Ligand SMILES: [Fe+2]
């Protein structure tokens with residue numbers, strides 16, 4: 001599992017991905033970790049197949065008992081089917097996840113982990129002195145869907161928005177936006193169901209000060225590529241399967 | 243999922259299906275008993291010996307139904323336990339793998355405690371599973387006992403039927419159906435026991 005530090009300040013952001021041990025037939029994912037003084041938040045911790053490599057990788061940054069928070073942007077298996085395994089490993093943790101998916105996600109088993117339902121209008125996650133904002137992104141693609149924004153690190157974790165599918169050794173940042181577009185087009189057109197939801201989200205996100213846009217698949221967008229991505233996505237017709 | 247877990251799931255799930263067949267048959271016995279009672283009543287003195295037998299058959303059918311109802315509840319608990327044990331075992335194996343993969347990570351040693359806990363709770367589950375299997379085997383044995391008793395009664399019924407004059411045929415039919423039903427119950431329950439017994443001690 002490749003680890004890349006993407007923010008270092010009063011706290012850290014680390015991106016985990018490009019796992020070389022991943023079975024070829026499951027989708028490649030990025031996991032993000034926010035590490036504060038005594039706590040550790042895993043954003044979209046990943047599928048069950050990824051649990052052991054992910055756990056092992058996190059142990060380079062935090063002891064098990066300081067993994068106190070998990071966040072699931074939505075209910076997909078590539079996001080959170082590892083829940084039942086984290087549930088066995090962690091004794092003092094919370095899962096922040098969309099309220100509407102509680103009854104669904106509990107199928108993965110969530111007994112020792114406390115399920116903290118996120119209401120439709122979002123909320124915050126406090127980790128030591130760091131406060132992260134939970135930004136609604138419903139219907140993009142899941143009907144109950146959230147992103148996480150860190151105003152201090154200026155990072156927006158966007159789940160399936162901005163996703164692309166890459167070779168296992170691809171760089172972690174977009175370096176040629178126009179070439180990258182083709183890797184994203186079909187995914188966004190097919191997976192994102194609503195032009196209206198897209199418009200609302202872009203409006204909301206344009207008001208945020210973003211250095212890094214961090215999707216759950218593929219490469220991150222940095223600096224001007226963030227705006228390029230938003231413009232491109234703004235102009236894209238989605239929901240093409242009907 | 244290993245073959246062992248797979249067959250454990252199948253064994254536990256098959257109990258419920260075998261038992262639903264037992265339930266149907268036990269209800270048939272109960273019906274046969276009611277039928278026999280009516281015939282014996284009409285036959286009057288000629289079927290004197292048959293009357294207490296019908297009550298006995300009815301009682302036996304009732305008890306079997308109660309037992310099977312109770313076993314079904316236990317089988318459901320056992321099924322949940324199987325699911326639980328599977329999850330606990332999977333979790334333990336994954337935690338062990340994570341600990342191995344963590345290698346020389348700074349905090350690798352902090353995995354020891356969750357790993358130990360996962361092992362204990364997996365072993366707990368395995369013990370509880372074995373305990374519940376033994377208990378269920380005991381209950382199944384009780385049903386088989388009833389089935390054997392029903393066959394003895396069926397044999398007696400045949401003798402009594404032979405003295406019932408013109409009612410001979412209908413009473414003999416009752417005895418036949420009780421015997422057949424008891425046979426089916428015996429076979430089904432035996433299959434459950436064989437499927438389960440390999441989990442008692444290993
Ligand atoms: Fe998704």
Ligand SMILES: [Fe+2]
Nearest residue numbers: 076078160216
């Ligand atoms: Fe995804």
